[in-house]
Amino acid sequence: xxxxxxxxxxxxxxxxxxxxxxxxxxxxxxxxxxxxxxxxxxxxxxxxxxxxxxxxxxxxxxxxxxxxxxxxxxxxxxxxxxxxxxxxxxxxxxxxxxxxxxxxxxxxxxxxxxxxxxxxxxxxxxxxxxxxxxxxxx
Numbered sequence: 164x165x166x167x168x169x170x171x172x173x174x175x176x177x178x179x180x181x182x183x184x185x186x187x188x189x190x191x192x193x194x195x196x197x198x199x200x201x202x203x204x205x206x207x208x209x210x211x212x213x214x215x216x217x218x219x220x221x222x223x224x225x226x227x228x229x230x231x232x233x234x235x236x237x238x239x240x241x242x243x244x245x246x247x248x249x250x251x252x253x254x255x256x257x258x259x260x261x262x263x264x265x266x267x268x269x270x271x272x273x274x275x276x277x278x279x280x281x282x283x284x285x286x287x288x289x290x291x292x293x294x295x296x297x298x299x300x301x
Contacts, residue, residue: 182218192246196254203257205247209240211259213271224259224267225275234265235280 184190188206195202201221202214213222227237234241240261250256255271256278268279 182214184212184214184218184220191244192248194247194249196249197251198254201254203247203249205244205259207243209242209244209261209263211240211244211247211257211269213257222271223275224269224277227263234263234282238275238277240265240267 184204185206185208188208190204190206192205193202200216202216204212204214209226211224212220215221225239227234227239227241229237229241231237231241240259240263242262244259244261247257247259250258256268257271258266258268260266264283266281266283267277268281270276270278
């Protein structure tokens with residue numbers, strides 16, 4: 164949802180716009196592009212978004228098929244993203260990583276299509292899984 168007020172700050176220092184870019188997910192990382200004209204957002208969901216400095220959505224990564232076992236065969240992240248970062252030299256490329264044990268490289272010139280998928284594996288050659296140790300308190 165976007166609400167537009169005056170384009171300048173008033174004496175109460177209220178912003179001119181409020182946005183909710185990731186509907187029902189918490190934002191996990193925000194990163195400005197090298198020029199400062201775009202924002203890269205990753206959330207608890209499987210999609211990353213690129214916004215311009217006024218809050219307009221420029222790009223959204225594709226959500227992958229969670230029922231495909233081989234993560235290199237699906238076209239996007241299938242679980243919660245943990246981070247997203249810009250390419251250091253090319254302003255149209257960025258990288259995302261998620262709990263599905265993949266790192267994906269994206270090109271904003273290709274509509275909702277990743278360019279590279281890197282699958283993370285443990286020493287035993289199996290898919291990396293996050294182990295959570297739960298301790299009961301008395």
